[in-house]
Amino acid sequence: MSTSALPPINPLLKTCGKCTRDVFASCPDDSIQEEPRSARIRLSVKMNDEYRDVRELPAPLLAQQGAVGPLRPKEQRKAITAGPSAETDASRIIATIDNKPIQQPSTFTSASNLSRALQLHKTTRTIKPTYHPPWKLTRVISGHLGWVRSVAVEPGNKWFATGAGDRVIKIWDLASGELRLSLTGHISTVRGLAVSARHPYLFSCGEDKMVKCWDLEANKVIRHYHGHLSGVYALSLHPTLDILVTSGRDASARVWDMRTKAQIHVLSGHTATVADVKCQESDPQVITGSMDSTVRLWDLAAGKTMVTLTHHKKSVRALAIHPTEYSFASASAGGNNIKKWKCPEGTFVFNFSGHNAIINTLSVNSEGVFFSGGDNGTLTFWDYDTGTAFQNMEDIPQPGSLEAEAGVFCSTFDMTGTRLITGGADKTIKIYAEQTQ
């Protein structure tokens, strides 16, 4: 028959198959899966053919590179980045074929380290900040006769209190912005205010060295905490203990027992005015920022410093503790002046860079909106998680004030975190709110 005249079928089929493959290789389709075994064979052949000579470094180069210690187990870097792993199929196959260890760059060669660091840097830079709606000035309350130096919001979110250079503490309705009450008693600027969440008490401190406890049921001073040697600049309440911490110009922070007025500790160690103090429920329970440009984290039980942070170049005037994250931020003057720290050991997290001013106040809410107010009236809103500024504003002083009176002294978010209350050098209280679409 004619079958004998036909060429053998196998080579024909092979060529045909090759042709088909070549034709369809260009269009990506999952149906054309490379058979693992064939791929493996192909790769190994290719490696043997083409790269046999360069499988090992030449001897002099090897000698130059020096002995490399035993390989550390290769850790899978779970970077903050979300993205596909760089490992591809090919490299894995190569690794399985070539069971020799991959030439790890020596840790002593600086170039490779540098490149690695750069790579790391690049990968860590890819964290995306979360979106926050912009903030807008919604209300200006002009009622004080002096600089508004302190502000505190009541835990019930019904009213807030401000203390000013006119020695008066005023209590305002948060919703309407109406004055409810004026408390007189201080004989100098009121520098710190706090409303207790567990008592009907308002605490205030001032440059007259006085720390007062007001009973909000009688609107009277019921206690004085006597002991500061100079003006008291900041005040904070412990969230879980009946303790009050004040700090001031006498370079000390003092821990008071709320009920007995006894001074439990003098947290001494700073060498200049302690400008701000903050308390939290877990260690470090007291954090102070001082004009000696250090931040100290205190062991409250022992009354001793746990960590001293000396990263700041200028005096630290403001601190802010995040309500839900175990971290805090501190701010001083100059560039790279706002720093975020991780509790409890005070590890440096990153800088919030871009607000070149003397920072007077910091605030942060639970949604991660971080606010910094400058002495020259610049306001910046940041994303707290990434340190990205998402809004820069200028404080507009009320009409009739000098150009120099555009300064922000104090700020706080209300309990919901949707409004920001600031007090400034133009004697006004300004309320900012998130702009809703």
Place this chain on the structure above:
Amino acid sequence: MATALASLLPKPVYAPTVSDDEDEAVQVTAAAPSQSVIIRAAVPPYGQRRGWKPTSPDDFGDGGAYPECHVAQYPLGMGKKKASSGNTLALQVDAEGNVRYDAIAQQGQRPGKIVQSQFKDLVPLAHRKDLDESVRQLERPSEDEVQATTEKTRAALEKLVNGKIKAAQPKNVPDSQGKTSFIRYTPGQQGGSDSLKQRIIKMTEVVEDPLEPPRFKHKKIPRGPPSPPPPVLRSPPRKATAQEQKEWMIPPCISNWKNNKGYTIPLDKRLAADGRGLQDVHINDNFAKFSESLFIADRHAREEVRQRALMQQKLAEKEKAQKEENLRMLAQRAREERAGIPVARPADSKPSAERAAAMQSSLGAYGSGSEDESGEEEEDEDEETARLRDQMRQEKRRERERELRMSNMGTEQRAKMLARQQNRDISEKIALGLAKPTLSKESMLDSRLFNQESLSGTFADDEAYNLYDRPLFHGSSAAAAIYKARGNITEGNQDSFGEGTEEGITRALDNDRFGLGQARIGFEGAQDQEVREGPVQFEKDTGDVFGLDKFLDEAKSGKKRGLDMDAGGSRKRQQLDKATERDT
């Protein structure tokens, strides 16, 4: 029996201390034979201690110094200066063999204190390679942990508070009744009398004066040394430059004169009084000089160019005139020749061939006939004419060629050509830099004088009364700015008063600018006036108002007042008439 008991009992854990000297001596003597070697520095006996130095504590036994040995002795180590342990730190290495250079920062600190001392403490958390992901988490501690911390702290603080309060609370409140106790006392020696067999004693504490000053002075213990300073993890501050220091200098809080009341003067005012920002920028005079000289040079160059152009023009004119003159002379001569007037031609000044050719060509129109040329120059003449003809022919041919070219040219080319012919194409001239605009009188003016207020022309003519016909400072004075008439048609404000039409003007007049309402009564008697049309016209009053003319006429007529009786008589008569009237 005691020994039996001792054997029964277990051996005592602590051997009884035997401190008696004699006992020890006995023991030593007793144990001496049994022990093989006792190394004991032999203290030379008394009297033989010359040259012997007691150094070790053994040399003293339990005793004191040897007075006969004149060396420093420290029995029982007394008085010996303690060799300080030194503040040198031992070199420490970590698990990987790296030297821990920050050991000095850690030493002497409280345990549990964290000292940040390394470069890694400056690295942001996300970039640190020595930490794993769990450390990077910023999770708040759980409720239980918080609770535990709180409890621990509360306990610690309560202890402290209690201590403080106790110090504050009065310890011994003096009992008003007195803490009294009655003790029955029976004396030991029952002496003679029976009456004193037993006594009851009342014990009362002495009442203390609560306001008594303390009997013992409370001495304050000096504060202990502070904890070692932490390593500073920032670069040292940049030194302020002299410029910066100067800028930071803020003048003191007093005015330049006096501040009696001691007012606080704001910073900006102080800075203003300082006059820091008041110096204006001083521009070097040379800039002005430079621009001035540039301007002058420019003008000079223009002037020169103009002069040169004038000169060239003049030269060209001259040349043209000369040529014309030449032609005129030639024509004259030719006419004379034709008329047969022999030309007085000097033999030596025979015209050259070219001259002749030129003449011939120029006289071509005259259809030169050279019939009266002399015979001996005939051949010469023939050659000459032939050449001339050739030349003319060539010229003709060139002309024709040109015409042909022109007929073949495009329109544009032809237009250009025409323009060039009519001397209107100046592109070449521009390219050569020969073209220049016609000089007008204005271009010769100094442009700096433009745009400036100036008095017109000259002041020269006194008679011409145009000196004050325009304001001296037009538009610059305050008056001009304030009292600006809003609608002066003459000033060019054409839109005012309804463009000067009648109803526009009346409307403007009726316009109640100050809201006073329409004036009901104007000037008195103004109502009666007839409505005027057109401007007020004044006419010369020819009547003799003051009787001056009459007076002058009288004066001219030369009558004497005294002589004219009838006038005086008449007056008298009038008076008389009046008197009579009164009487009647």
